[in-house]
Amino acid sequence: MSSDVCCFAEARRVAIFGGTHGNEMSGIMLVSMWTKNDSEIRRNRVHTKPFMCNPRAVEKCARYIDTDLNRAFTAENLSTPGGDELPYEVRRAKEINQIFGPKGSPDAYDVIFDLHNTTSNMGSTFILESSTDHFNLQMVHYIKKSMAPESCMVLLNEHPQLKYATTRSVAKHAVGLEVGPQPQGVLRSNIFESMRMIVKHALDFIEMFNSGVEFPACRVEVFRVHERVDYPRDTNGNIGAMVHPHLQDCDWEPLNPGDPMFQTFDGRTIVYEGAGPVYPTFINEAAYYEKHQAFVTTFRETLAVNSIRKNTK
């Protein structure tokens, strides 16, 4: 029985990032729209800045120019002096860290929402990087309640090897928002509107928090990143099978030992051989072929979330 109350400073400085990947169109359109007219994202007690993270990749409608921006925010990259000889995204990471960070410092932005699209059938998903950030977990709880009966999942990536240095990680509270399915370079109105509505609820939550509302303890269901599963490959690295039709589009549904996982080009089935059920997601994400990932497995768990309110002094 924990009745801890977590106190946080008001979240005054909030950024909405789009175009971290230049071919994920919903966030790109929302950010360019809100840059021209911010009436929809304005709140009395929050200063919200829309920002296009990788404008050169957006122009080319490519994920990135030289290297994946959403892997570039390592301590090493952010501290190297270097200039023009660096990959474009490393230079851009340093700029973004100057504007919205520095990462890990008191000067960093309070909250960054980073808007992504996936080709997988994940629906609307928050990607969180910490199970102890009670501010983020309360925000997610509020948004899930506000959206019901529509659902929104939470992917928790705290995995020591599978965690990566994201653009949003410069903020005190990093929030990834992944909405799919949407092909790369394509806008789908339903996906665009889901993303837009989630951002609206998120800003409403921050406004309420800043105005002094206390949010009581609650529980949030999350899916914790467990393992990356690659496609079967030959010695040249070419894939030897496709995601099996029984697994395709079944993000968040249990995958049990013995269940079909891949289908070879000559029609053989490759089954899952893990020890027990897992929940796969990011199934057949286009951007992950190069990362050698057909899907990621997760375990479902429920987190106890402390009540939160703002610091009174």
Ligand SMILES: CC(=O)N[C@@H](CC(=O)O)C(=O)O
């Ligand atoms: C499809 C895609 O780009 N997904 C994001 C997930 C995230 O933002 O953590 C990425 O791999 O960077």
Ligand SMILES: [Zn+2]
């Ligand atoms: Zn992305």
